[in-house]
Amino acid sequence: MAVTGVLLVLFLIAHMLGNLKIFSGATSFDHYAHWLRELGVPLLPSAGFLWLQRVGLLTAVILHIWAATVLALRARAARPVRYAHRKKVRGSYAARTMRWGGVIILLFVVYHILDLTTGTLNPVGDPSRPFANVVADFAPERWYVTLFYTVAVVALGFHLRHGVFSALRSLGQQTPRGEQRVRVVALVFAVVLCAGYLVVPFAVLTGLVS
Ligand code: HEM
Numbered sequence: 001m002a003v004t005g006v007l008l009v010l011f012l013i014a015h016m017l018g019n020l021k022i023f024s025g026a027t028s029f030d031h032y033a034h035w036l037r038e039l040g041v042p043l044l045p046s047a048g049f050l051w052l053q054r055v056g057l058l059t060a061v062i063l064h065i066w067a068a069t070v071l072a073l074r075a076r077a078a079r080p081v082r083y084a085h086r087k088k089v090r091g092s093y094a095a096r097t098m099r100w101g102g103v104i105i106l107l108f109v110v111y112h113i114l115d116l117t118t119g120t121l122n123p124v125g126d127p128s129r130p131f132a133n134v135v136a137d138f139a140p141e142r143w144y145v146t147l148f149y150t151v152a153v154v155a156l157g158f159h160l161r162h163g164v165f166s167a168l169r170s171l172g173q174q175t176p177r178g179e180q181r182v183r184v185v186a187l188v189f190a191v192v193l194c195a196g197y198l199v200v201p202f203a204v205l206t207g208l209v210s
Contacts, residue, residue, distance in 0.1 A: 001064060001067040001068060001072065001163075001167070001168065002166070002167035002171055003179065004060040004061075004063045004064040004067065005064060005164075005167050006167060007056070007057075007060045008057070008060050008061070008064065009160070009163075009164070011057060012160075012193060013193070014154075015039050016193060016196040017196075018032060019034075019196070019197065019200050020196065020199070021202070022131065022134060022200050022203070022209055023203070023209065025131075026131040026132070029130060029131040029134075030128075030130060030131050031127060033054045033130040035048075036049065036050060037188055041107055043154075044113050046118075051187075052157040053174065061106075065102070068098075068099070068102070068203075070183070072099075073155060081124040086172055092161075092162065093158065095162045096143055097155075097158055097159075098159060098163070100156045102159060103153060104155040105155055105156050105159060105200070108149075108152035108155075108156075111148075112152075114138065115133075115137060115145075116130065116133055116134065119133060121138060123136040123137070123139075123142075124136040132210075134200065134204065135204055135210060137201075137204070137210065138201040138202075138205050139205075140202065140205055140207075143205065145201075146201045146202065146204075146205050148155035148186070149197075149198075149201050150198060150201070151184055152182070154194060155192065156193075156194070156197075157194035158190070159191045160186070160189065160190040160193060161186050161187055161190035162186070162187075162192065163186075164185070164186035165182055165183060165186040166190050168182045168185070169182065
């Protein structure tokens with residue numbers, strides 16, 4: 001879980017930084033998207049890097065879900081007789097919503113690809129003009145799209161908060177003092193990433209980017 005999680009987090013950081021280029025204008029943002037397609041040429045064919053990334057991300061997502069399933073089954077097998085009484089509140093809100101949070105994120109990514117990669121669900125839907133696609137997407141009259149993105153990104157934030165905390169423990173953090181530190185690191189990371197993603201739709205919604 002931890003290793004595939006780290007790979008997905010690296011993508012999330014890179015994608016968030018790339019999205020922030022929207023503030024440098026249409027030419028710069030579209031140029032960045034074009035550069036992504038040409039990355040590695042002529043060693044790779046055009047869009048070769050993007051396809052490598054897609055295969056890598058899909059493999060990481062499948063292994064991440066597989067590891068979650070194996071862990072859940074193992075936990076259940078370790079306690080074949082269910083507890084007669086079980087305390088209602090166990091762990092943080094983030095920890096208790098990992099499974100459904102993961103499902104929301106997965107559904108969001110499917111919608112997001114049809115929206116901003118293929119353009120199928122986007123009012124402009126031109127893959128060669130990502131700036132125009134983003135601006136059309138989060139226009140004030142389509143406030144419900146911004147709302148949906150907000151719900152998904154907040155779900156991602158909760159998932160990341162617990163995920164980063166667990167991953168750091170799996171990767172070796174052991175002491176009680178270290179646990180406090182790791183808790184703060186996970187929270188700060190999740191908040192910064194959420195803010196970095198949400199600032200783009202809200203900048204379009206409020207007319208800061210147009
Ligand atoms: C909320 C703000 C977000 C914005 C404005 C945004 C914007 C974009 C844009 C413009 C593209 C198309 C890039 C291109 O074709 O050159 C894209 C692709 C993508 N985004 Fe996002 N994104 C956001 C959030 C997210 C989140 C939270 C995730 C993951 C959970 C995500 C995952 C992806 C993936 C997997 C692709 C497909 C990359 C590919 O073409 O293979 N995005 N995004």
